[in-house]
Amino acid sequence: MANVSIGGNVTDSVMVFGNDNYVVKIGDIHGGVVNIIKPSEKPKYAARPTPVTIKPRFFPSLLDRTYEFEAIKKASQLFSPVSLWGPEGIGKTSFIRHLAHILDTANFTSGTIYINASGLGYEDLLQALFDSFFNSDLSYKPTTSSIVQSLQNIKALIFLDNIQVGRDEAASILDAIPNSLFILSSTERSLWGEGEIIPLRGLPESESLNLFEKELSRPLNDQEQATVIKICAVLQGHPLQILQAATLVRDTGKPVENFLIEISNEKAEDKSMAYMNIANLSDSEKRILALLAAAGGNIVSLENLKEIFKGGREHNDIQRLVTLGFVQSHSPRFSITGTLVSSISTAWDLSSWQDTLLNYTINWLSQQPSSALVEESSDLLIHTLKKAGERKKWREVIQLGRLLEKFMVLYKRWQTWSDILNLVLTAAKALNDSSVQAWALHQLGSRALYLGYASEAKAFLSQALNIRQAIGDKAGLALTQHNINTLNGIITPLKGKTSGCRKYLSCGCGAVAAITALTIIIWIFFSFLSSNGNNEYPPTEAPVFNPTDTPSPTISPTSTHTPTSRITKTPSPTFTATSTPQLLYDFVEHADEAYWFNDVTGGTSKNIDFQSLDTSLSPEEYATEYNYNYVGWEYNVALMNGDLQDQVLLTYPYLDYFKIFGNYEKVRIARRAPKAYLEIKAGYKAVFIESTTGVIFRIYIDDNVALEAPYNFGDAPLDIGQEINIPEGIHRFRLEVESQKPSAYDYAAWAVVKLWDKKP
Numbered sequence: 091m092a093n094v095s096i097g098g099n100v101t102d103s104v105m106v107f108g109n110d111n112y113v114v115k116i117g118d119i120h121g122g123v124v125n126i127i128k129p130s131e132k133p134k135y136a137a138r139p140t141p142v143t144i145k146p147r148f149f150p151s152l153l154d155r156t157y158e159f160e161a162i163k164k165a166s167q168l169f170s171p172v173s174l175w176g177p178e179g180i181g182k183t184s185f186i187r188h189l190a191h192i193l194d195t196a197n198f199t200s201g202t203i204y205i206n207a208s209g210l211g212y213e214d215l216l217q218a219l220f221d222s223f224f225n226s227d228l229s230y231k232p233t234t235s236s237i238v239q240s241l242q243n244i245k246a247l248i249f250l251d252n253i254q255v256g257r258d259e260a261a262s263i264l265d266a267i268p269n270s271l272f273i274l275s276s277t278e279r280s281l282w283g284e285g286e287i288i289p290l291r292g293l294p295e296s297e298s299l300n301l302f303e304k305e306l307s308r309p310l311n312d313q314e315q316a317t318v319i320k321i322c323a324v325l326q327g328h329p330l331q332i333l334q335a336a337t338l339v340r341d342t343g344k345p346v347e348n349f350l351i352e353i354s355n356e357k358a359e360d361k362s363m364a365y366m367n368i369a370n371l372s373d374s375e376k377r378i379l380a381l382l383a384a385a386g387g388n389i390v391s392l393e394n395l396k397e398i399f400k401g402g403r404e405h406n407d408i409q410r411l412v413t414l415g416f417v418q419s420h421s422p423r424f425s426i427t428g429t430l431v432s433s434i435s436t437a438w439d440l441s442s443w444q445d446t447l448l449n450y451t452i453n454w455l456s457q458q459p460s461s462a463l464v465e466e467s468s469d470l471l472i473h474t475l476k477k478a479g480e481r482k483k484w485r486e487v488i489q490l491g492r493l494l495e496k497f498m499v500l501y502k503r504w505q506t507w508s509d510i511l512n513l514v515l516t517a518a519k520a521l522n523d524s525s526v527q528a529w530a531l532h533q534l535g536s537r538a539l540y541l542g543y544a545s546e547a548k549a550f551l552s553q554a555l556n557i558r559q560a561i562g563d564k565a566g567l568a569l570t571q572h573n574i575n576t577l578n579g580i581i582t583p584l585k586g587k588t589s590g591c592r593k594y595l596s597c598g599c600g601a602v603a604a605i606t607a608l609t610i611i612i613w614i615f616f617s618f619l620s621s622n623g624n625n626e627y628p629p630t631e632a633p634v635f636n637p638t639d640t641p642s643p644t645i646s647p648t649s650t651h652t653p654t655s656r657i658t659k660t661p662s663p664t665f666t667a668t669s670t671p672q673l674l675y676d677f678v679e680h681a682d683e684a685y686w687f688n689d690v691t692g693g694t695s696k697n698i699d700f701q702s703l704d705t706s707l708s709p710e711e712y713a714t715e716y717n718y719n720y721v722g723w724e725y726n727v728a729l730m731n732g733d734l735q736d737q738v739l740l741t742y743p744y745l746d747y748f749k750i751f752g753n754y755e756k757v758r759i760a761r762r763a764p765k766a767y768l769e770i771k772a773g774y775k776a777v778f779i780e781s782t783t784g785v786i787f788r789i790y791i792d793d794n795v796a797l798e799a800p801y802n803f804g805d806a807p808l809d810i811g812q813e814i815n816i817p818e819g820i821h822r823f824r825l826e827v828e829s830q831k832p833s834a835y836d837y838a839a840w841a842v843v844k845l846w847d848k849k850p
Contacts, residue, residue: 135226142201176290179330292327773807
């Protein structure tokens with residue numbers, strides 16, 4: 091069997107050495123082989139010369155962001171971490187690119203680095219940080235504990251862009267490099283209870299106007315300026331959407347007044363689809379957008395697009411889509427603009443395009459492309475695999491997962507490797523494929539053994555051993571037993587050059603040696619089985635994916651390049667009468683069932699009582715009298731600039747108690763609603779108060795932000811909604827109000843917060 095070290099093309103197997111006594115070889119059809127290595131064989135690593143500098147390209151034309159820059163500048167002087175967050179296309183990466191070149195880095199003796207953290211989990215992020223500050227053999231994969239130990243004395247300014255880990259993992263990353271300053275960029279808030287939290291919102295009017303005019307490439311007259319100001323207001327100052335709007339006006343030649351009319355009546359989430367209609371896209375352009383949307387915003391190479399479409403016009407079509415701002419160029423690779431992914435996924439049925447992408451990637455990987463090409467497309471491949479799991483394409487999951495896993499070992503993305511193995515295990519269980527189940531369990535156990543997780547390794551390997559014994563897989567059984575021996579510190583190297591273990595007892599040492607070795611193996615085998623029922627840590631279950639319903643299609647693939655299964659065109663959309671929307675949950679009505687808390691400056695949470703209205707004190711008097719937050723109902727309430735409401739939920743963030751939230755625990759949703767509608771009407775209570783900045787209303791579903799809306803003093807009450815996918819089962823909801831600045835007058839009122847099974 092050929093051994094291919096890290097860094098080469100993966101044609102057969104990958105061998106990785108660690109500093110914790112083990113070497114693992116991946117590539118055998120029956121699974122990985124783990125062996126104990128001699129101290130002299132342990133790989134070496136050394137710190138890179140400091141300061142290390144890994145920066146993105148400078149972004150010189152930054153608009154506005156003066157307040158945000160000053161806040162980050164101050165945080166960097168105090169060594170306080172920063173969470174910079176906002177929706178797709180709001181300008182986070184542009185701001186990060188600007189910051190990386192202008193912040194004072196004199197105090198960061200280890201250097202300044204930038205990492206695009208998209209798709210990287212906690213363990214893979216730690217590996218990327220290690221590789222930034224240390225030189226090592228290409229075949230060296232340190233354990234997580236080794237990485238953390240190595241990073242303890244690093245003092246650097248670290249930008250993690252597009253970070254997607256949870257709040258606990260984000261805190262763990264900060265703990266792993268305690269002497270460094272992190273600036274985290276994400277679509278949702280990353281830090282809680284510490285650091286500087288900076289929400290990035292739309293541009294102000296003057297900057298929005300400048301951006302539009304610059305992209306239009308000509309000055310606006312007075313009448314056009316007034317119209318463009320309205321357009322930018324409709325777009326809420328969103329930089330990417332402003333750029334797209336200006337590009338469309340320039341490309342189509344339509345007057346700005348017409349453009350304003352066409353987008354004014356669209357919901358915020360539908361504006362991207364409105365832009366596509368305005369652009370009068372051809373069918374071939376729509377097909378490209380559909381495929382790129384099926385790719386989830388990940389990069390697809392031009393060569394891949396040409397092979398999939400076989401049409402010859404791809405380059406011209408893509409260039410126009412780039413000009414319109416619908417597609418981003420990473421020449422010679424392309425991705426759809428982030429804000430379009432969700433819009434197209436909601437409006438079009440992409441399942442046939444996902445099939446096209448799935449079959450193409452399986453066929454492409456089967457042809458053994460170079461490891462460099464696979465690495466370039468790794469995010470696309472991982473996304474395609476996960477989507478296949480969500481859609482329960484179990485056979486394809488196993489095919490693609492087994493083709494992809496050794497590349498993740500090669501690229502040292504071992505958390506992703508674990509995710510892939512768990513997904514393959516789920517697929518094998520669904521298909522009742524014992525052989526693949528045993529393989530996946532063997533791989534999970536081998537990974538755990540190499541990383542030093544002894545209890546987890548023992549649990550996985552014992553399960554693989556039992557299955558392989560039951561199905562009579564002698565070669566696989568011997569390989570799993572070998573790794574168990576390694577776990578127990580017994581060196582029993584596998585002999586023979588053939589793939590698999592057909593010569594696992596052919597040691598060439600004579601009958602006595604063979605019988606002795608067999609006796610040892612049998613003794614270990616039964617002693618291991620006898621202890622199998624008392625594992626300290628049972629193996630974790632693989633995640634179960636539930637496919638989501640998709641609307642009727644408008645665009646279907648025309649490609650016939652389907653190497654592993656036939657793809658049929660999807661039918662034209664049909665329309666049926668819809669039933670009356672049903673209310674799934676009323677947040678205001680059930681507010682007294684929630685657990686309410688407030689956050690004081692610094693991140694400390696304290697519980698507060700839900701108030702029944704006391705006739706002796708109004709809610710405002712209560713907050714002032716006790717210098718404390720208030721939460722409770724009130725009736726017949728007028729909202730600022732709005733109508734009278736029969737019942738509202740009042741949540742008053744007061745002075746340093748800048749945030750108040752209520753957790754609705756164990757809410758049962760009786761049936762799945764793939765197009766549920768979350769409705770909110772909220773604002774300030776119409777009482778005589780001094781001018782204040784405003785608040786941010788948020789609604790969480792299962793710890794994820796489902797709807798967020800800033801509300802400024804003097805604005806008309808909010809009346810908005812958001813379509814979401816809510817599965818059947820038990821859920822956790824949260825209502826949250828956060829003051830934009832500390833104030834005694836943030837009299838926030840929730841008038842209507844309802845979850846419907848469809849838009850009412």
